[in-house]
């Protein structure tokens with residue numbers, strides 16, 4: 001299987017090296033306005049994958065104008081036709097599943113066991129929101145004595161979608177599918193570290209008959225292309241997934257044009273294991289939620305809070321599991337952890353192992369590069385114990401295969417530790433005490449809580465964070481709340497009195 005994946009990758013790489021990656025505006029490929037490009041390399045070995053158009057303010061302007069023009073007709077397209085196109089996009093995504101999986105793995109370092117699910121999840125996102133198109137404009141009826149009032153929902157206009165590098169394909173579909181279903185048009189700015197699959201997605205959409213200008217893709221850097229998108233007058237809202245500090249920049253940049261923003265930001269999520277939990281299931285979930293997707297996962301449980309009575313036995317088993325995680329080439333189906341996105345990120349993650357020692361914590365697994373994988377951006381799955389909430393390591397997002405462990409005695413202490421960070425995305429609670437599970441779910445500061453479970457995404461449920469982890473919710477109706485405006489229409493029966501001035 002590994003050889004087959006490598007063969008497929010090489011075929012795709014040959015094409016990419018020749019064509020490079022262009023911006024897609026009005027359904028057509030364009031180089032950047034000043035013809036500049038940037039290099040996109042693989043975290044597996046530093047190989048140059050291809051040159052990528054380095055989008056400029058001019059390119060963003062062209063894309064935003066195309067999106068504004070296309071909005072006039074896309075918003076009014078009969079729901080059956082819009083739905084048929086989005087269904088076809090989903091079919092095309094599945095058609096390109098292998099290409100997406102191998103390129104996403106080589107571009108991001110994510111193991112193929114996860115990227116091969118990206119197309120399935122992406123296609124599902126399109127079908128799910130396509131099915132909701134018919135009801136998306138529905139509003140409320142609020143009749144009064146002299147007037148009939150009713151509301152309807154309408155697409156907000158062209159929107160900007162800015163995505164990060166960790167799960168670029170899936171996250172792009174997750175944002176763009178509801179935007180298109182709502183009747184918005186899109187300018188997408190993919191992450192500069194992982195631009196490759198964005199154009200496959202765009203191709204899947206245009207081959208499905210999506211009208212030109214409805215979905216535009218402009219590559220480039222955050223400070224230039226991204227910034228210009230957030231400042232553009234024609235762009236009515238920004239759906240952003242990325243770091244908390246970038247979210248603050250975007251809020252400032254969008255202030256002059258009163259941008260509506262939806263932020264999915266960083267996390268430092270707790271997993272709390274009480275002494276009455278099912279320890280085997282908890283262990284599986286703890287390992288999966290920190291070391292899957294290279295630990296570069298916003299919802300990962302990066303802080304393990306362990307009850308003192310089960311601490312020693314749990315840590316012993318956990319350490320064994322962490323040391324047995326298979327680190328390797330992301331195209332190898334046996335690989336569980338691949339290389340991290342970029343040498344700079346590899347250095348950042350390793351620096352936290354050093355910091356752990358400086359702060360008085362203890363690295364009990366990993367913390368270094370694996371000796372047999374020197375070429376790529378690999379980091380050994382890392383486990384650190386002896387944390388307290390005053391440490392930097394206990395507060396900052398590491399975003400790698402790096403788990404920090406705290407010991408607690410009481411429920412109150414567990415809640416205090418869980419809530420001691422500025423983030424509040426997810427929390428995972430393991431206990432068989434029903435009352436305690438509900439108390440924790442109530443008191444822990446997070447947008448999403450799982451009891452006795454890892455993160456299992458159900459699309460109709462709200463996804464999003466509190467505190468510095470985000471603003472707004474995605475999923476089901478919640479996505480439409482962001483991409484649509486509610487308009488009230490009031491119709492008089494013709495019987496009410498009208499004040500007469502100047503008579």
Ligand code: NAD
Pocket residue numbers: 162163164165166189190191192220221222223225226227230241242243244246247249250253263264265266267297298299397399425465469470
């Ligand atoms: P990042 O914030 O560095 O970049 C994300 C995107 O923003 C990129 O496309 C980048 O080019 C763009 N950008 C950067 N500066 C900008 C600016 N001034 N104006 C406009 N755009 C700008 O994030 P990253 O390093 O790519 O991704 C990792 C982060 O994403 C982590 O913090 C992770 O927790 C977060 N994340 C959150 C979720 C969630 O659902 N909450 C999901 C995935 C990732």
